[in-house]
Amino acid sequence: MTHDTVITGARVVTASGTTQCDIGITGGKIVTLGTDLKGAEVIDAAGLVALPGGIDSHVHISQPSGPGIEMADDFTSGTRSAACGGNTTVLPFSLPDEGQTLREAVAAYRAKAEGNCLTDVSFHLIVKQTDPVTLGQDLPALIQAGYTSFKVFMTYAGLAVSDRQILDVMAVAKEQNAMVMVHAENEDAIEFLRDKAERDGETGPYHHATTRPVPVEREATHRAISLAEIAGVPLTIVHVSNGEATEEIVRARQRGLTVFAETCPQYITLTAQDLDRDGFDGAKYVCSPPPRTSDEWPKIWSGIEQGAFDLFSSDHCPFRFNDPSGKDAPGARQSFRNIPNGIPGVETRLPILFSEGVVKGRLSFERFAAITATNHAKLYGLFPRKGAIMVGADADITLWDPGLSKPIRQADLNHGSDYTPWEGFEITGWPVRTILRGVTVAKDGAPVSAPIGTHLEREAPDVLF
Ligand code: URP
Ligand code: ZN
Ligand code: ZN
Numbered sequence: 001m002t003h004d005t006v007i008t009g010a011r012v013v014t015a016s017g018t019t020q021c022d023i024g025i026t027g028g029k030i031v032t033l034g035t036d037l038k039g040a041e042v043i044d045a046a047g048l049v050a051l052p053g054g055i056d057s058h059v060h061i062s063q064p065s066g067p068g069i070e071m072a073d074d075f076t077s078g079t080r081s082a083a084c085g086g087n088t089t090v091l092p093f094s095l096p097d098e099g100q101t102l103r104e105a106v107a108a109y110r111a112k113a114e115g116n117c118l119t120d121v122s123f124h125l126i127v128k129q130t131d132p133v134t135l136g137q138d139l140p141a142l143i144q145a146g147y148t149s150f151k152v153f154m155t156y157a158g159l160a161v162s163d164r165q166i167l168d169v170m171a172v173a174k175e176q177n178a179m180v181m182v183h184a185e186n187e188d189a190i191e192f193l194r195d196k197a198e199r200d201g202e203t204g205p206y207h208h209a210t211t212r213p214v215p216v217e218r219e220a221t222h223r224a225i226s227l228a229e230i231a232g233v234p235l236t237i238v239h240v241s242n243g244e245a246t247e248e249i250v251r252a253r254q255r256g257l258t259v260f261a262e263t264c265p266q267y268i269t270l271t272a273q274d275l276d277r278d279g280f281d282g283a284k285y286v287c288s289p290p291p292r293t294s295d296e297w298p299k300i301w302s303g304i305e306q307g308a309f310d311l312f313s314s315d316h317c318p319f320r321f322n323d324p325s326g327k328d329a330p331g332a333r334q335s336f337r338n339i340p341n342g343i344p345g346v347e348t349r350l351p352i353l354f355s356e357g358v359v360k361g362r363l364s365f366e367r368f369a370a371i372t373a374t375n376h377a378k379l380y381g382l383f384p385r386k387g388a389i390m391v392g393a394d395a396d397i398t399l400w401d402p403g404l405s406k407p408i409r410q411a412d413l414n415h416g417s418d419y420t421p422w423e424g425f426e427i428t429g430w431p432v433r434t435i436l437r438g439v440t441v442a443k444d445g446a447p448v449s450a451p452i453g454t455h456l457e458r459e460a461p462d463v464l465f
Contacts, residue, residue, distance in 0.1 A: 003031065005438055006039030009046035010399060013365045015374060015388035023050060025395040028437035033391060043433070043440075045399050052369050052388050053088025053396030053434060054350045055376035057124075058238055058262060058313035060342060061092040062112050069340050070325040072318040072416035075116040078346065079453055081415035082316075083118040083442040085347030086431030088396035089386055089456065091376070093151060094123040102127070102138040106147065110455060117453025118441050120396075122382070124181065125150035128158070130165045135172050143176040146457030148381045150178065151238065154220045155185040155288065156341075163227060170231035179379060179461040180228065181236045184220035184245070185212060185289060194337060205282030208336040209272035209290035217289050218244040225252045225259055234258035234463045236379065239315050241267045241289040243299030246308050258463050260379060262311035265345055265352040266291050267300050270421060283327040284419055286339045287317065304371065305362055310379065312371040314349035317342025318417040326417075344417040348408055352422065354400065354429040378465050381458035399433040406430070412445055 003024040012021050012033070024032030024039065061078040063071055073081065082090045096105035102125055113121050125142060127134070127150050139150070150173075152166055153159040161169070166182070173180045193211035197203065202210070221237055225248060228235035240246055240263050252259045270291035275282040285291060303309045319340045320326035331338035350372055357363035369388070377387025385394055408422040434442040441449045 001032070001038070003037060003039040005041040005043065006037045007043045007045050007050060007397065007399070008037070009044055010048045010050040012050045012389055013052070013369050015390050018365050023389065023395070023397065025438040028395055030389060030391055030393050030395050033389070047401070048432065049365065049400040049402055050389060051365065051398050051400060052373040053398050053436065054086045055089040055091070055373045055382070055387060056082060056087050056314050056316065056346055056349060057091040057311060057376040057380055058264070059090045059092045059316040059346050062109070063093060063095050064097045065340055068325060069319070069329055072320045072326060072344065074416070075113040075121070076451065077414065077416040078316070079117040079119045079121065079451070080447045081347040081413065083434045083436070084414045084445050084447060086350040086398040086400070086434055087119055087346065088398070088434060088436045089120045089122070089382065090346065091122050091124055091380060093126050095126040096128065102134060102142055106142060113455065116451050118447055118449070118451050119436060119453045120456050121453055122380070122456040122458055123147060126159070127152055127169050128161060130161065130168050135168060139172050140176050143178045148178045148458045148460050149181060151181040151183060153183045154224065155183060155187040155190060160187045163223065166224070166227050167231050170228060170233045174231060174233045177460040179236055180233060181238050182224040183239070184217055184224045184237055186216045186220045189216045189219070198335060198337070203335040204276070205280065205286055205336050205339060206272065206276040208286045208339065209275050212288060212290050214242045214244050214292065217241060218248060221245040221248045225249070225257065228259070229257055234260070234461070236260040236262060236311070238262045238313070239264050239289060240309070242292050242296045246299060246303045250308050260310045261303070261308060262313050263300050263304065263309045264313055264315045265349055266315070266343060266421070268297050268356065269352060269425065274421070280328070280333055283332060283339045284321055285343065285421055286327070286336065286341055287315065287343045288341045301362060304357070309371060310375045312349070312353055313376070314345035315342070316344055316346035318344035318415055320417055321419045323418070343421050344415045345421070347413050347415055348420060348422050351408070351427045351430055352425070355427040359402065359428045375465065378462040381461055382456060383462060395435060395438040397435045398431045399435070400429060401432045402429045404428070404430045404432070414447065
């Protein structure tokens with residue numbers, strides 16, 4: 001049989017282990033794993049590692065962020081950046097704009113994405129309204145239509161929901177078999193600390209971190225887990241930043257609860273001191289939860305290595321720095337309260353984990369594949385179509401050069417932001433070719449194809465892995 005494309009010579013990381021074989025691709029699917037395969041196109045990948053295309057299940061693209069504030073990425077630049085960073089699927093959030101229903105929001109996001117994506121996409125919902133129509137009609141209908149995960153917030157004015165509301169939302173998740181993702185920070189505690197900081201004149205970007213200390217996250221993590229226990233649903237705690245919140249998750253699992261957890265590059269590489277950089281530069285690092293002290297890094301690493309974390313995502317939430325519609329928003333220099341929260345990172349997530357994890361000997365290739373692709377596919381209803389190099393799956397494959405060393409440079413990145421928090425960060429091991437359903441979409445850090453990304457409908461979460 002002659003395949004459309006054959007990848008030869010790579011070390012291939014499959015769902016079950018690592019092997020040396022050819023990958024035969026036809027019709028956008030992996031159809032053969034073997035030797036001496038024939039293909040109309042042959043990609044010589046000698047010396048490279050073939051990993052499942054990255055799935056970044058936590059990104060924000062074109063999300064409404066308040067009056068006059070604009071995200072730095074639309075679907076063109078966001079998915080271009082994702083593909084150049086080794087990803088083949090991203091899961092952004094659908095946040096209803098003022099007055100919009102969940103269904104209207106999803107339709108608007110689908111329209112914005114349609115025809116513009118270099119990766120496949122699927123949307124998580126954000127649930128901030130809990131009226132009878134939302135919970136009784138819209139949310140169930142959307143889950144049944146393949147939007148099988150949604151996020152609730154315990155912080156941010158306008159987004160935060162009460163414990164009762166979280167329970168009501170969880171009840172729908174239980175009935176409809178969907179995954180609830182929780183942003184766990186205690187809004188009342190933050191507001192108390194923020195008011196005090198402002199009274200004391202502590203208004204610079206650094207005080208974004210001091211007003212969101214570890215107990216704010218630890219308490220909310222514990223509470224979210226307890227609410228899920230009461231509602232009887234599995235739960236995913238997103239963007240966990242520190243050891244104490246991780247301990248809450250581990251303890252819940254020891255009690256037999258089904259709790260999944262996600263962490264991000266910022267919590268193993270950045271610190272609160274970055275928010276204290278000269279002048280207004282600290283604003284570049286303002287995100288929630290904030291980066292902690294470097295003492296927390298080994299605790300997060302233990303969680304990554306030992307399985308407390310199932311997911312390693314970017315929480316890409318890009319704003320421009322030198323821009324009044326971004327970090328330099330009106331009032332942002334007067335108080336950290338007005339600095340848009342979030343940092344860009346969809347393009348650097350995989351290289352940072354590959355370099356710091358695999359190359360430095362903390363992670364196996366298989367564990368890297370699990371927490372950057374396979375587990376995302378399972379948890380969010382995309383497996384076995386996505387997330388693994390195996391026969392029958394979409395041919396979503398990233399070829400890595402494990403010996404290529406160069407620093408992260410804003411000038412080399414493809415996102416819409418005007419900075420990267422990791423400027424100058426040394427990386428060994430870069431993705432050199434990203435293949436989406438058999439088509440090379442990015443090569444050597446640059447886009448090389450038309451926007452062939454499609455929208456993915458999803459199944460129910462697989463919570464048994
Ligand atoms: O600061 C962050 N993480 N912004 C993105 C929104 C969120 O909470 O995930
Ligand atoms: Zn969040
Ligand atoms: Zn986020």
